[in-house]
Amino acid sequence: MPRRVPLGxxxxxxxxxxxxxxxxxxxVRLLAGDWFGVALWIVAAALLHDLVLVPLYAVADRAVVHGLDAAGRREWVMYVRVPAALSGLLLLVWFPLVFNLVDGRYRLATGLSPDVYLGRWLLITAVLFGASALLLAARARGARKRRSPAVH
Incomplete structure (x- = not known):
């Protein structure tokens, strides 16, 4: 009997x-202009990600897991991973503006100053880690309440 192909x-x-x-x-729209430059950028970005950034992610993650495991707090790992990943993604996308690596054309094209991005990225990172810490504290408090016997 032939197998059905799952289509959805x-x-x-x-x-x-x-x-x-x-x-x-x-x-098609992206490659219509400088197709070689775009293709080169995509290949270089893939190589940079796979050969440089993934090993850095892995080393940082292993350090967090090892440190929290040694402290007996293995369940806290996701409360560090998620804000770190979101902050890292924002930094990866906006790094030219965060580190002020843009030239005068940015200000002329947008009318905005690139000087505020570092402070904003740091503020967003602090909010992400703060929210994660609040969520961890709320979950730990809820778990403590469920474990303690009710006193009447």
Whole structure:
């Protein structure tokens, strides 16, 4: 008996087809100008990510896991991973502005100063870690309340 190919619902297939069409349109528009420069940038970004950034992520994650495991707090790992990953993603996307590596064309094109991005990124990072710490404290308090016997 031949096996059925799992296709999903018609809505899923339609959404997938639309996303492929949008990606194809974006690719054609992106590569219409300097296709070699764009292709070179994509390959260089992939190599930088795979050969430099992934090992750095892994070493940092292992250090966090080892440090929290040694302190007997292994369950805290996700409360460090999530804000660190979000902060790192923001830094990766906005690093030219965060480190003020833009030239005068940025100010002329946008009318904005790039001087505020470092402070804003640090503030967002502090808020992410603070929210994570509050969530951890709330969950730990809830777990303590569930463990303690009710006194009447």
């Amino acid at each position: 619902s018609p809505l899923q297939i339609l959404l997938l087809a639309c996303s492929f069409a949008l990606a194809a349109y974006a690719g």
